Amino acid sequence: MKRVLNTVLLIVFVITLNFIIFELMPGTQASISNLVQNPRVFDPTQVARLLKLYNFCKEVTITGPHSYNCVPTTIWDRFSAYFVNMITFNFGDSFQTNKPVLHDMIQTGRLVNTLTLLGVATTVALLIGTLLGVVAAAKRGSIFDSGSVTLSLITFSLPTFWMGLLFIMIFANRLQLFPSGGVTPAYWAIKTPDLLGQFLTRVQYLFLPALTLTLFFYGGNLLLTRATMTEALSEDYSNTGRAKGLPERTVLFKHALKNASLPLVTNAALSFGGLLGGAIITETVFNWDGLGFWLFNAIGWKDYPVMQAMFFIIALCVIAANFISDIFYGILDPRIKYE
């Protein structure tokens, strides 16, 4: 119950923050008044849309090419309208396409594209990071251990987008093994191959962005797994397990890992926001037409409805991830009981 309340509170907080940023920041005000007042860019429909979007006026009537009448609203009017819009996912129309934001997000396949990339990268990174972390902890002090720690420290300190650019230079431009960007080849618009061909090509397009995002994510995971596993392996229950005659594999992956996974779950949820940030950048580097790339384009267009929607949705995802991880934690750790 407390958890649910917390989550609701967080959502309200996010909406409020969003409102404050977009409403009260001088930048927004300036860009709107600029649009309204600067005769050269004065476009009555644009202005009307903005004024409607931000709820600045109860009513707008355009009285001439450079003038309009506005019945102003109070900030509370605006906030309540904004709040309702947000929780009903009514984000308005994109400036770029004049279509509803939700339409541009889902019907264009962007959501699916992002989920594919994120899903693959997260799964692989979690598997590899955890596996290598367990082995590194088990062989603490070995060459394997210091090697994998060094490697993850390196991938940890390399900027994601730079790794992406390097991969493009090496694997796409030089070796020509993979395409340098995009989700599907352009010729598919004319002629789409059979399903197997489609699948193989899609994998080819997915490979580099997924690799980049995986490398971005696995290092932290490895380091954390190694740390928590080291802790777990030094606990007496690991010794009890060994003394029972359990094979080392069982001690590691059943007894120690289940304990070590508790902080991992929390961390996975907390780093979900960072992962989404990594996805935005990776998508931009590889022109991967997902939500992150869309957000990047929205920046250039000053497409406020899209930016707001993306910010809100990403925040929602992170909040959801935290909620889910809390529940997971409860399942994994019998010491925690929820009322």
Added chain:
Amino acid sequence: MSENTSVPYSLVRFKRFFFNLLRNKKSAAGLTLLSIFVFIAVAGPLLTPYTPLGSVVSAQLNPPSWIVYFTGPLGWSQNAEFTGIKASSITGATLTTTSIGGDSASFSAASGASGGTVEVQKFVTWTYPGPAKRFVTSLSITPGPTILGQTVIATVYLDRFVGGVRDARWNIFDKTIDSNSTFEVNLDSISGDLRVRLGLSTSNIDPAQLIFSRQADYAYALELTLPPSANIDFSLQNFKLQIRGSTWGWLGTDQAGHDILTQLIYGARLSLIVGLLATFIGVGLGLVVGLIAGYLGRIVDEVLMRFTDMMLVIPGLPLLIVLVNVLGPSLTNIILVLGFLGWMGFARVVRSQVLSLRERPFIEAAKASGAGTGYITLRHILPNVVSLTYVNLALSVPAAIVGEAALSFLGLGDQTSVTWGRMLELARESGGSATNLFWWWVIPPGIGIALVSLSFILIGFSLDELFNPRLRRRR
């Protein structure tokens, strides 16, 4: 012994601390790396004569000069400049030189009854196996007033000499002069006019590639053809021709021919400034919030920590993007936003440290002796969280540097300054597509970011080990 007593205790402690840091392999590596970068950042303008976006140093998109050691010398060239100015009469004129040297010459030319021609030249020996990539010329001519009423034809040639004999001549400019005002000749081999003039309009060969394609001696010549019986003074300034080769310096050039090494050096400076300032703001805020929450406790703690948790859940990069976009992408804004979004984790750590300190006997004792809250916080608690602060400072800088780079890369960087992130953005933007990435432009800034991050991470980890006895024992 007596020396020891004269040195303040804090200095001794610092020395011992520093010594410990240096003894640790990791932190010694980190400190060495960092001091190199700090040196580069501080000494930036002394290390390079150019400016990051102001000076065009060579042709566009040149790889570094040392590439010849990998590909063999074939096909590569470097910059060259014409030197050794010389003025002479060719036919029917007498030349009286009043001054000559460097890029300028002043002389008076007197022609005979059938007119005459004088010539000013500069020379270069083209020794590179590959052709040049581009050339730019400059020249300003100021005739004396006696020119009025007469016409002089000025022609600019490029001549090639093989074995001392001229075997090719390209007419790259001509103009009839009849006034005594200064006029300028600024030619760029890339310009359409010159291509047309040399019959290269349909090919994509640069005139420089055509002309400077053989190892030979070249002359850059201005010929002035005088009318009969004229006596005219000429003053030439800026008589220069710069040949731009196909390689440049240590790290090559960017899209516009700017020096990438210079950008890297200036980028080090900005990236470090951004990283450090943003971190100071973040750590400062975290310290204040953590101290207040931890020490005051109760409702203040509850409210502050609730807020901190909420801020922790908000995804960082999207919030950064939105804020910078709304506030405007200036360096100051970026620093402020990075700082204001970087305090939460640290505030939590400080708070829990303060909570555990608060229970310690010496705080209780101080309280019992009537010390005020502020006094206790400053005098007893603050010194005990200082070590945490160091560790966090070190570990936050890379995050801020990478954050700025990411923002820049997304096009939200300060458009007027060159940071490493901006360099990468430019490297990606200039090609128009990802297939046009140039390794000498992409790799250095990334390595810069990675090494600076690594140095701070190494220092942070070793500080942590030094301050955190649990870790130290486990090693």
Added chain:
Amino acid sequence: MPVLQLDGLTTNYRTVRGWVKAAEDVSFEVEKGEALGLVGESGCGKTTVALSILKILPSGARIRHGKIIFDGRDLVPLSDSEMRKIRWKGISIVFQGAMNALNPVFKVGDQIVEAIRLHEDVSKGDAMRRAESLLELVGVEPSRVNNYPHEFSGGMRQRALIAMALASNPQLLIADEPGTALDVIVQAQVLKLMRSLKEKLGLSMIMISHDLSIVAEVCEKVAIMYAGHLVEYGSIEAIFKEPLHPYTQGLLGAFPGIKGERRKLTSIPGQPPDLLAPPAACRFHPRCPYVMDICKKEKPLLEKAGSGDHYVACYLY
């Protein structure tokens, strides 16, 4: 023939700063049905000896010399898979119950069942019934098999660990500080349980403790360890009646007496040594009130002294 015979066991830990000489040249025997107490200050290498016997040492540790003869066979050269057959069925161990010796995320019953099924081909249901009766044997409500360790009290956890150690009817039971960190009454109950189990099941046992008086409640023989060395070894009566080694004398002075009469508590002055660089020869010499020149030069050997079955490593005798 003894159940277990240690012959010159030397186990060191490799660390970045060098070898930690945690157990050096340790020799003793445990006869069938007999209980041996292994006593010494915390950090002197008792657990190291126990882990060495089962060969479950952490990765940096090496058994550098010596033999561990169990049931007529030397365990030192055995491979891990051969060792796994000996663990629990041959030798089982009880760790300190107050610590995390039971895995906190698995049910107690499941952990006992895991031990049973590892060595015997029985069904889950049968194994669970065995687990219930084992819990009953150590005095825990059998229905508690479905509880998690955190739902147990410290004493119950210690009992459950003992029950688990008995799961495969081991020939030898090692108990590493049983009952330590529990309150005195619970500790006494645990000791009583150990003693009754030993009598009822005819168990051979090694009981590790830092407290000589605890060991005395259960064991017939005792081995005193100081900084990785065995310094005195003999029957419990002999050692209590006539403690020979200055360290044993200090220990006896430092703890309440066996029959409850309180002796004067005299703690031994000085600190236990750093096992990375222990003192040469007799490791006790820096703290010894009777130190002689030879103590710093040559390691005294464990030799028969005093009356009865009694050995001491000290130049005083």
